[in-house]
Amino acid sequence: MRVLLTGHQGYLGTVMAPVLAGAGHEVRGLDSGLFADCxxxxxxxxPPTHAVDLRDVPPELLAGFDAVVHLAALSNDPLGSLAPELTYDINHHASVRLARVARDAGVRRFLYASTCSVYGASGGDDLVGEDAPLRPVTPYAESKVRVEDDVAALADDDFTPVFMRNATAFGFSPRLRADIVLNNLVGHAFLAGEVRVLSDxxxxxxxxxxxxxxxxFAQALAAPREAVHNQAFNIGTEENNVTVAEIAAQVVEAVPGSVLRITGETGADPRSYRVDFSRVRAALPGFTARWTVKDGANELVRAYRTYSLSRHDFDRMFTRLARLSDRRAVGSLDETLRP
Ligand SMILES: NC(=O)c1ccc[n+]([C@@H]2O[C@H](COP(=O)([O-])OP(=O)(O)OC[C@H]3O[C@@H](n4cnc5c(N)ncnc54)[C@H](O)[C@@H]3O)[C@@H](O)[C@H]2O)c1
Known part of the structure; x- marks a missing residue:
């Protein structure tokens, strides 16, 4: 298939582009390059790149694609809270517009990178499946719920949206992110010898x-239409339903000599959910999430050591909010986050 991969210069996109190409697809990227140098x-x-802002995509750009894999977004809770209106413009409105112009151009499949944070304040220890009530607690998660609702309404015989509700990601990508929990805790342990958990x-x-x-995502592109049409899937594995304290304990093991401190200074975190991943296993029989938290922690330590991760880069280059603030401050991004 000819696949347009948006956000291909981000953390997940940089890992996904070669996987999709390896599955035999002809991949083109679309990204405004917010973190291209990180x-x-x-x-x-x-892959060949359209350096375009999602909000400005000309409809004719979609001509000739069989599928769109849509990752581009302001991609975390702190970013969303900093600039809620930009989060809704980019994550919600521009995403729905992209889906509409894709459908009008004859694109048949639209994989959308949603998130398990749509379950937000689900609380409790029960597993939440895709039909559980959505309780987003941040503008970021709310933007994802709105896209799911609006893009689902575009589904028809020729246009198949699929909502991939990813668990929180971890692991090495050449375009690292330091602001996701495992990558972050491993970084602090590696750089400062301390695993500091701010919540309880x-x-x-x-x-x-x-x-x-x-x-x-590669499996969902290849799956028969009836297996995935207009459905949401939690992406992950029950084995990796872990508490923040358990994640921290794995990190201490992966970084010898590091110590664990649970400060509790930010109080209770309302974002808490345990997730059921059985639907994706049934729909995509070739898919299993193979990586454990422990293997991921060890992989990150190796990468941080091999590439001599510095404190400055960890805090400024690989932390989304800091990177965007720095680029705005020097004028390489305007107030609307356009280059
Ligand atoms: N990383 C996670 O833990 C996680 C979990 C669940 C869902 N997701 C979703 O997966 C997707 C990718 O996440 P990621 O971790 O790779 O994020 P990321 O921030 O590393 O990458 C996002 C990419 O989108 C691009 N982008 C942002 N705004 C744009 C715009 N207006 N126009 C064009 N390009 C733009 C950025 O330049 C960047 O390359 C996001 O939609 C995110 O919400 C991520």
């Missing part, structure tokens, strides 16, 4: 490796 280790080879450690967080997310 690379740890050798610079990856990107009790919230549940389902985790999934970036490579496993890429594998799930």
């Amino acid at each position: 690379v740890l280790g050798p610079r990856p080879a990107d 450690g009790t919230p549940w967080r389902p985790l999934v490796h970036a490579q496993d997310i890429a594998a799930a």
